[in-house]
Amino acid sequence: MKKIGILIIALLMFSTAVFAAGQKEASPAASETAMADDAYAAVRGKVVTMAGPFVDNDAIKFEQSVKSFEEMTGIDIQYEGSKEFEASIGISIEGGNAPDIVDFPQPGLLNNFVAKGYVIDLNKVLDMEKVKSNYIQSWLDMATMESPDGPIMAGLWGRVNGKSLVWYNKKEFDAAGYKVPTTWAELVSLQKMIISDGDSPWAVGIESGAATGWAATDWVEEMMLRTTSLENYDKWVSGELKFDSPEVRGAIETMASIWFADGMVYGGRKGIATTSFGDAPKVMFEKPPKAWLHKQGNFITSFFPDNLKAGEDYDFFYLPSVDPQYGKPVLVAGDIYAMFNDRPEVRMVMQYFATGASVEGWVKAGGAISPHKDSQLSWYTNIVDRKVAEVIQNATSVRFDGSDLMPGQVGAGSFWKEMTDYVSGTKTLDQAVKAIDASWPE
Amino acid sequence: MSQRIDSKWNRSVLVALVLLTFGVLVGGFAILQNMQSYKVFMTIFAVIWGLGSVALLYFVLNAVAESMPHKIRSTAVAVVFAGPAVVMLFWALVIPTLRSLRLSFADANGNGFVSFDNYKFAFTDPIMIESFRNNLLWMVFGTSFCIITGLLIAVLADKSKAEKIFKSLIFMPMAISFVGAGVIWKFMYAYKGEGINITEIGLLNAIVTAFGGEAQAWLLLPVWNNFLLIIIMVWLQTGYAMVILSSAIKGIPDEINEAARVDGANGLTIFFRITIPYIMPTIVTVTTTILIFSLKLFDIVRVMTGGNYGTNVMANEFYLRQFTYGNSGEASAIAIVLLVVIIPVLAYNLKQFRDRKVLK
Numbered sequence: 001m002k003k004i005g006i007l008i009i010a011l012l013m014f015s016t017a018v019f020a021a022g023q024k025e026a027s028p029a030a031s032e033t034a035m036a037d038d039a040y041a042a043v044r045g046k047v048v049t050m051a052g053p054f055v056d057n058d059a060i061k062f063e064q065s066v067k068s069f070e071e072m073t074g075i076d077i078q079y080e081g082s083k084e085f086e087a088s089i090g091i092s093i094e095g096g097n098a099p100d101i102v103d104f105p106q107p108g109l110l111n112n113f114v115a116k117g118y119v120i121d122l123n124k125v126l127d128m129e130k131v132k133s134n135y136i137q138s139w140l141d142m143a144t145m146e147s148p149d150g151p152i153m154a155g156l157w158g159r160v161n162g163k164s165l166v167w168y169n170k171k172e173f174d175a176a177g178y179k180v181p182t183t184w185a186e187l188v189s190l191q192k193m194i195i196s197d198g199d200s201p202w203a204v205g206i207e208s209g210a211a212t213g214w215a216a217t218d219w220v221e222e223m224m225l226r227t228t229s230l231e232n233y234d235k236w237v238s239g240e241l242k243f244d245s246p247e248v249r250g251a252i253e254t255m256a257s258i259w260f261a262d263g264m265v266y267g268g269r270k271g272i273a274t275t276s277f278g279d280a281p282k283v284m285f286e287k288p289p290k291a292w293l294h295k296q297g298n299f300i301t302s303f304f305p306d307n308l309k310a311g312e313d314y315d316f317f318y319l320p321s322v323d324p325q326y327g328k329p330v331l332v333a334g335d336i337y338a339m340f341n342d343r344p345e346v347r348m349v350m351q352y353f354a355t356g357a358s359v360e361g362w363v364k365a366g367g368a369i370s371p372h373k374d375s376q377l378s379w380y381t382n383i384v385d386r387k388v389a390e391v392i393q394n395a396t397s398v399r400f401d402g403s404d405l406m407p408g409q410v411g412a413g414s415f416w417k418e419m420t421d422y423v424s425g426t427k428t429l430d431q432a433v434k435a436i437d438a439s440w441p442e
Numbered sequence: 443m444s445q446r447i448d449s450k451w452n453r454s455v456l457v458a459l460v461l462l463t464f465g466v467l468v469g470g471f472a473i474l475q476n477m478q479s480y481k482v483f484m485t486i487f488a489v490i491w492g493l494g495s496v497a498l499l500y501f502v503l504n505a506v507a508e509s510m511p512h513k514i515r516s517t518a519v520a521v522v523f524a525g526p527a528v529v530m531l532f533w534a535l536v537i538p539t540l541r542s543l544r545l546s547f548a549d550a551n552g553n554g555f556v557s558f559d560n561y562k563f564a565f566t567d568p569i570m571i572e573s574f575r576n577n578l579l580w581m582v583f584g585t586s587f588c589i590i591t592g593l594l595i596a597v598l599a600d601k602s603k604a605e606k607i608f609k610s611l612i613f614m615p616m617a618i619s620f621v622g623a624g625v626i627w628k629f630m631y632a633y634k635g636e637g638i639n640i641t642e643i644g645l646l647n648a649i650v651t652a653f654g655g656e657a658q659a660w661l662l663l664p665v666w667n668n669f670l671l672i673i674i675m676v677w678l679q680t681g682y683a684m685v686i687l688s689s690a691i692k693g694i695p696d697e698i699n700e701a702a703r704v705d706g707a708n709g710l711t712i713f714f715r716i717t718i719p720y721i722m723p724t725i726v727t728v729t730t731t732i733l734i735f736s737l738k739l740f741d742i743v744r745v746m747t748g749g750n751y752g753t754n755v756m757a758n759e760f761y762l763r764q765f766t767y768g769n770s771g772e773a774s775a776i777a778i779v780l781l782v783v784i785i786p787v788l789a790y791n792l793k794q795f796r797d798r799k800v801l802k
Contacts, residue, residue, distance in 0.1 A: 271635020
């Protein structure tokens, strides 16, 4: 009995101590009001949470990029990156625990949440005049999505990537006397020349763990842009044009004419399916190079071997159009920032993301392209990034990565999976396109 | 009347204790709510408050239970100690199951009733049929390989000089996670392709080419790739089967074996007539455990092939539907099917336990 009494007293004392400590913690707001003359006084010390797929290097570059904004306003942007972002974000949003801002690399995924009514319409909370004047129309169109209450401005574009780029080992390429092709015919003759010199022209890999196949869908999108009209591309992305149509089949077959041809790809057809997309370009930098060309977005340079210099050791050219009547289309991808909680400090951060300043640091650090009109080419410190920005600016048309726009079960599901099965030879083209069409949600 | 109240505790003290506990619980929770921006303090406080209040809660409830009249005291004490666990179990297992059941009749967003559409998908979609077939392969071959090799090693190594070394070696892979094993075995099966300038780095291809064979893309070989994945589970789980079975074998009284030998039985007869029947309940337990493993198998397939090339399994398809495609209806239907398939195995397992009077 005595022991129990002591225990109770101890517990009581402890809990009051904690109570007191807790209350002290809870009232630091008093000091904030003292700085009334500060323009950002109302938001100083506030926290804005963000979630997205940036990890490792990307996370650091992002944090550095927003640092000056954080110092100026006193808002603390807490970014939580995850490699399993696509899976985890649904849990937190549908669990009622959404971060203030979510960074989606796939607009199709954002579209799911817009359709369920979770996303805040930026038209209602931001100064849209400023936002609209800073993007070209197609970016704004791509951010407009259908919510239960009609179309809304669902997000803002941050960092973007150019995809229609063919990378090569510049030193060896020049030494071998090869010329950068500017037309499809020149590309074809370059391929022939490389084969006759005893090497494989292309390095291709589509293995990516559970996401295996996405690199193949990029190729199909490039070929869609180069073998048929933009209207057909848009119809295809929205599901009006079937995969089992002559246009889409034609695009896939154009890709296959390169991928499956004898000696054209390092490792052959089955090697494509089993080679990781990040490892694929590495053979270009072996001595002597085992393959010469690699088509991939500008992010791929972070998978290149260390100590290579942009513009000296490697360079890229624009993948020429197959049929000149379709102009110079460029395939792009990027991150779209959507807002899930409406507070003054969150609005302020979102408004900031609509300006080039929000990616300036990242652009200067390399590996990011700014879609904002107020950003400057002089920010691009390495010549390759600047060239990518120029390619995007010079494009006659820009289209977003189609698989990222399609509904999740196609864009991140059957499209990846069936292309993988087609490339590995498990399925015929006929079976693959029919299976993709069958998976399209009604 | 006065007899009913235990002499140790008088009522007013009890009431005060209950109120105090209530205060600590609610007050602590309120403080936690206000500490959102001080994560470190919040964590420390949550740990201390959480542990402290659980201890306090048990102490007080036990005191209350003990003050009950004699007739219901034992029931009251049982409720105090098992009750919270049962409530938690209900909250964390039964409610989610019921929710999944409801979602399995709803559309992709969890609204709207679609009757049996999701189940129609779960039983007729080609991808699901492929998954069923593969899960069956895992159940039949994965489980039987594990048990048979585990049993053989346990019997053969029994009482041999190097028993400990053998068993440690076989048991070691148990320490590796399924994901880790997948990454390791990816190198075993690695394939670099055909053509000019290719160097193979995979162990299996190195063996095959050393014997004059041709390098293969192992994970792309239809149907066989399933068996190559099953081998990984066998590699991981044989140790588990072996250890349990080995201890059961050691539990066989020496007199029985000696008596059999005196009667002229040879090793094989002893194995089939004495060892196997004697350890049968253990074999059943191990088998059902591994069977459940192979039914819910996910990690190896996810890491090695992502379900491509005809190696998909139900758990992977469930994950894809729920988290990648955002279709909670179809995902829930798969989860319910998986649950229904596992129930007989679990029930049999429980029955075995009961027969052995473990759970009585």
